[in-house]
Amino acid sequence: MTTVHVSFDNKTYDVKINSQLHHRIGKEIADVWSPRKVALITDSHVGPLYLIDTQKQLEQAGFDVLPLQVPAGETSKSLVVAGELISQMAEAGFTRGDGLIALGGGVIGDLGGVVASLYMRGIAFIQIATSLTAQVDSSVGGKTAVNLGQTKNIAGTFYQPDLVLVDSSYLDTLTDRDLVEGYGEVVKTSALDSSDFFEFTGKIQSILDIRVNAQELSKRAIAYKAKIVMADEKEAGQRQYLNFGHTIGHAIELIARGELRHGEAVAIGMVAMTSRMARDGISKNELTVALKQRLEVVGLPTDSQLIGTPDFFERLINDKKNHGGVLNLVALESIGKPTLILKKVSDMPEFIG
Incomplete structure (x- = not known):
């Protein structure tokens, strides 16, 4: 136990x-x-x-x-x-x-x-x-x-x-799809946590690997999340890091109307956010590659045509993380080093590109 x-x-x-x-x-x-x-x-x-x-x-x-x-x-x-x-x-x-x-x-x-x-x-x-x-x-x-x-x-x-x-x-x-969508959250947590955890997810090369290592994945992910929420129960500071991939993910999940599972949308959101942060010099290109490898090897999607549509930007306006027209976007400077980037909702079309 x-x-x-x-x-x-x-x-x-x-x-x-x-x-x-x-x-x-x-x-x-x-x-x-x-x-x-x-x-x-x-x-x-x-x-x-x-x-x-x-x-x-x-x-x-x-x-x-x-x-x-x-x-x-x-x-x-x-x-x-x-x-x-x-x-x-x-x-x-x-x-x-x-x-x-x-x-x-x-x-x-x-x-x-x-x-x-x-x-x-x-x-x-x-x-x-x-x-x-x-x-x-x-x-x-x-x-x-x-x-x-x-x-x-x-x-x-x-x-x-x-x-x-x-x-x-x-x-x-669980069906394979239901299992794998949860693994999107595991990859997210491993990238936020440490090189050790991220290297561990790098060893997961199949859906069977997720099943075999499920207990260890849960133990590591829960330990990280517990540490974060104990330091910031009401999401006033570092607990916002757990939203990595969620701003874009939630928007496309809603637009997809059931065609995307939550973890699938978060997987797309992480890659979309990291690639754009790499373009702007905040993240590194190799981080986008590493995230895509971990997600795609088990069948998770990493891109969506829904990003950048009018409906997409409408969902960002209504996102609960919209504070007076400003979104707190979570980026990774490197593995284990998340940061918050403030971006006006009005600037998101240019950021998304």
């Missing part, structure tokens, strides 16, 4: 990483929570695979479980769906002393976190991350959000869980 401790001024929790945690869910959660009502939220992809067994383990550990399933996909990350879940919990008599468990990937983690933070102004929250994206990135750090209209993650909260369980065996039921 690998345990990463995440600690803030008024909150401490563990991220536990082990390939056998799916057999120990009841015990692990009973070690953190006393018996109570639990809303177990999942989606239509994960639910048929893991909901019954997870519910059984929780009930055997003394919890009163309300299973709640939503349709899989980004459309469930909405205020409407959050409101429906809150209504169902209220009808079931949930109180401030009860809890919510998110069983799923990034969408369910985000949605569950929003619901937990809003229900009676906040109830206890735990994440069981079943996708690589959730395991290496979104389950750690307490950022929760839902989409509104054509704007991604515009309504959300900072709300830390009481526990995060990361079990690589859940990845066995």
Whole structure:
């Protein structure tokens, strides 16, 4: 068992990483929570695979479980769906002393976190991350959000869980595409972190390599993210580095209307940003090449015709990182050395080229 401790001024929790945690869910959660009502939220992809067994383990550990399933996909990350879940919990008599468990990937983690933070102004929250994206990135750090209209993650909260369980065996039921999109976030983190981690991702040469090394990839990515969020919980400073590739990525992800997964859009965003920063003398050309190699070798896209379209620039205007007409763009001076570049939204057409 690998345990990463995440600690803030008024909150401490563990991220536990082990390939056998799916057999120990009841015990692990009973070690953190006393018996109570639990809303177990999942989606239509994960639910048929893991909901019954997870519910059984929780009930055997003394919890009163309300299973709640939503349709899989980004459309469930909405205020409407959050409101429906809150209504169902209220009808079931949930109180401030009860809890919510998110069983799923990034969408369910985000949605569950929003619901937990809003229900009676906040109830206890735990994440069981079943996708690589959730395991290496979104389950750690307490950022929760839902989409509104054509704007991604515009309504959300900072709300830390009481526990995060990361079990690589859940990845066995992911399609290759669902697995690989999460690897885009791993490459991002390795480039932000260190030469050692970046060299490790350079050894990943196939989708099978991702599966074989999933636990180690999660451990390294989580350790880096935990370090960053503990230093900057509310994204006032260095936590913004984690947005590397996301400004461009979020814009094209929305325009693609489901044709691009989040990690695929981030992969494109990283390469697009780095190539333009290299052109302007901030990054190095060989960094763009290295990023492309790591992403393309496992089938991730690194370019899109959506970049530079009128819709693309419209999404940048509505990006939540737009502060009074100025975007904080994340660039890499070198591996392990990210920096923030301030760019006016009005200057982005020239920057994108």
